[in-house]
Amino acid sequence: MARVKFLCDADRCIECNACVTACKNEHEVPWGINRRRVVTINDGKPGERSVSMACMHCTDAPCAAVCPVSCFYTTADGVVLHSKDLCIGCGYCFYACPFGAPQYPKVGNFGSRGKMDKCTYCAGGPEADSTPAEYAKYGANRLAEGKLPICAEMCSTKSLLAGDGAIIAEIYKERVMKRGYGSGMWGWKTAYSDSPTG
Amino acid sequence: MPGSSSILRFANLKFAVFKPLLAALALLFVFAQPAAAQISFKPTAEAVQEDKLLNALKEGDKITGRVSIPDRTAANLIQPAGRDWRDFQRSKLPWIGGISILGMLAVLAIFLMVRGRIRVHQGFSGKTMLRFASFERFTHWLTASCFIILALSGLNVSFGRTLILPLFGPDAFATMSAWAKLAHNYLAFPFMLGLAIMFLIWIKDNIPGKLDWEWLKQGGGLLSDDKHPPAKRFNAGQKGIFWIVIIGGVLMSVSGWFLLFPYLPGNVTALQFWTVIHAVIAMLFIAAMLAHIYIGSIGMEGAFDAMGTGEVDLNWAKEHHAIWVKEQQAKGEAPSDGTARAVPAE
Numbered sequence: 001m002a003r004v005k006f007l008c009d010a011d012r013c014i015e016c017n018a019c020v021t022a023c024k025n026e027h028e029v030p031w032g033i034n035r036r037r038v039v040t041i042n043d044g045k046p047g048e049r050s051v052s053m054a055c056m057h058c059t060d061a062p063c064a065a066v067c068p069v070s071c072f073y074t075t076a077d078g079v080v081l082h083s084k085d086l087c088i089g090c091g092y093c094f095y096a097c098p099f100g101a102p103q104y105p106k107v108g109n110f111g112s113r114g115k116m117d118k119c120t121y122c123a124g125g126p127e128a129d130s131t132p133a134e135y136a137k138y139g140a141n142r143l144a145e146g147k148l149p150i151c152a153e154m155c156s157t158k159s160l161l162a163g164d165g166a167i168i169a170e171i172y173k174e175r176v177m178k179r180g181y182g183s184g185m186w187g188w189k190t191a192y193s194d195s196p197t198g
Numbered sequence: 199m200p201g202s203s204s205i206l207r208f209a210n211l212k213f214a215v216f217k218p219l220l221a222a223l224a225l226l227f228v229f230a231q232p233a234a235a236q237i238s239f240k241p242t243a244e245a246v247q248e249d250k251l252l253n254a255l256k257e258g259d260k261i262t263g264r265v266s267i268p269d270r271t272a273a274n275l276i277q278p279a280g281r282d283w284r285d286f287q288r289s290k291l292p293w294i295g296g297i298s299i300l301g302m303l304a305v306l307a308i309f310l311m312v313r314g315r316i317r318v319h320q321g322f323s324g325k326t327m328l329r330f331a332s333f334e335r336f337t338h339w340l341t342a343s344c345f346i347i348l349a350l351s352g353l354n355v356s357f358g359r360t361l362i363l364p365l366f367g368p369d370a371f372a373t374m375s376a377w378a379k380l381a382h383n384y385l386a387f388p389f390m391l392g393l394a395i396m397f398l399i400w401i402k403d404n405i406p407g408k409l410d411w412e413w414l415k416q417g418g419g420l421l422s423d424d425k426h427p428p429a430k431r432f433n434a435g436q437k438g439i440f441w442i443v444i445i446g447g448v449l450m451s452v453s454g455w456f457l458l459f460p461y462l463p464g465n466v467t468a469l470q471f472w473t474v475i476h477a478v479i480a481m482l483f484i485a486a487m488l489a490h491i492y493i494g495s496i497g498m499e500g501a502f503d504a505m506g507t508g509e510v511d512l513n514w515a516k517e518h519h520a521i522w523v524k525e526q527q528a529k530g531e532a533p534s535d536g537t538a539r540a541v542p543a544e
């Protein structure tokens with residue numbers, strides 16, 4: 001099976017936040033949680049770039065490695081998902097994640113954070129595919145319907161790419177060759193340990 | 199109307215004067231613009247490069263930018279230190295915990311086999327004296343019971359998924375861990391209270407002195423039953439335990455406090471740091487307390503009574519705390535030697 005990934009071509013991102021909005025709407029993500037966000041580097045300076053970032057679905061995911069109840073699992077496509085039934089809201093995955101992806105519905109002390117929420121690559125959770133129970137906890141399961149994540153599908157400049165990691169990396173490299181520059185595959189080194197195919 | 203035409207004429211005149219000037223300006227603009235752009239801005243060379251930013255990062259640093267949503271932490275784009283923390287949790291902590299806790303258990307088992315229980319050399323006298331008053335015992339057990347639950351629930355966070363999850367299955371283990379987490383988070387407070395009271399009531403007897411040096415030089419009498427270096431209320435070994443508890447307890451409380459209120463340190467790198475401190479000190483602390491529990495129970499005859507009933511046998515006290523017994527006898531708070539019952543002769 002394909003190893004799916006996200007890739008943000010920052011030289012194309014116009015910081016329109018359509019991906020952020022599409023995600024919130026598709027999954028009815030609760031207030032205060034942004035599964036995806038757009039970060040602008042060198043804001044207002046020459047060479048400023050915006051990067052759309054969510055969970056990168058890492059290889060050997062740090063979140064999964066540190067979760068004390070081991071509630072993460074990786075699908076055959078390489079998507080990192082977790083079970084909200086098992087999560088105890090300890091915050092460890094948030095400490096480990098290099099991309100700040102895990103978030104909590106409550107801003108509480110004493111570990112009263114509630115169940116962790118993060119990007120699912122539009123692939124739902126452990127419940128049966130596309131059921132109301134799955135939707136309520138994790139949002140839509142587009143992958144089960146043969147569709148790609150809504151954020152990348154919505155992207156008007158095709159800056160945000162989703163799909164087979166090898167193919168989107170190839171598309172990006174072709175673009176860089178053609179236009180002569182590229183600011184890099186943001187997060188890939190950190191998420192996939194230098195290997196673009198891992 | 200004369201007025202309006204004069205205004206018109208004036209405007210015309212003005213335009214006539216400014217026209218060449220404006221044209222010149224516009225020309226300048228047209229020519230200068232691309233030139234200026236070429237000099238000051240090349241998308242190729244000047245765009246931020248992920249590579250460069252990553253390579254320039256210092257340890258624990260992160261690439262940050264600006265976000266348009268209120269959540270400031272969302273502005274952190276890439277923080278590679280998460281992977282180091284993953285490696286600490288997964289590969290280093292099990293070694294640190296394994297060596298200190300299992301190592302200590304092994305040392306104690308060997309000690310028990312080689313040395314056996316430390317006996318009261320003179321035998322029990324049948325006369326007792328008060329060693330710990332009820333409030334002291336209450337404080338000790340408050341702190342100790344909290345410590346045991348904190349240690350077990352903490353170890354469950356560190357190693358439960360490896361050791362207990364396979365036995366319980368995911369659902370039962372997650373339920374148990376959720377309760378353990380609640381216990382850990384709330385029992386931290388009585389623990390800190392007990393720690394503070396212990397510090398206040400016992401500090402005066404735990405200041406290191408010359409006698410402690412002597413005691414340590416003689417190995418604390420651990421190796422023989424009949425030779426015990428003299429000691430006041432607490433010997434050097436007990437003072438050591440006191441300071442391990444105080445310093446360890448304060449480190450656990452400070453680091454635990456930041457984990458309990460994660461919005462205080464405010465950034466992930468600080469939280470990673472405090473969990474490392476909390477976890478490493480926890481392993482060492484637990485190992486030290488195992489030794490303390492051993493010597494206070496099976497390791498030494500007559501020791502448990504001090505914290506059990508509070509009354510210790512006079513002979514036990516004389517062997518381990520000779521000077522303290524004399525002080526208490528002088529104050530009339532301990533029975534005098536060799537009256538009521540005959541002490542078995544050697």
Ligand code: HEM
Binds near residue numbers: 348353355357389453
């Ligand atoms: C002195 C006795 C204590 C021991 C032996 C202990 C032990 C531990 C251990 C082993 C962990 C897991 C560390 C890891 O694997 O990363 C942990 C986590 C934690 N400890 Fe402690 N701890 C103690 C006291 C405290 C205190 C006094 C506080 C609070 C002020 C505290 C708050 C926490 C928190 C918040 C966590 C994170 C996990 C969770 O939310 O349950 N601990 N502790």
Ligand code: SF4
Binds near residue numbers: 080096100102
């Ligand atoms: S980006 Fe964060 S949450 Fe997503 S897989 Fe990696 S470590 Fe886990």
Ligand code: SF4
Binds near residue numbers: 068087
């Ligand atoms: S917050 Fe939940 S998912 Fe994250 S590490 Fe803790 S238990 Fe696991």
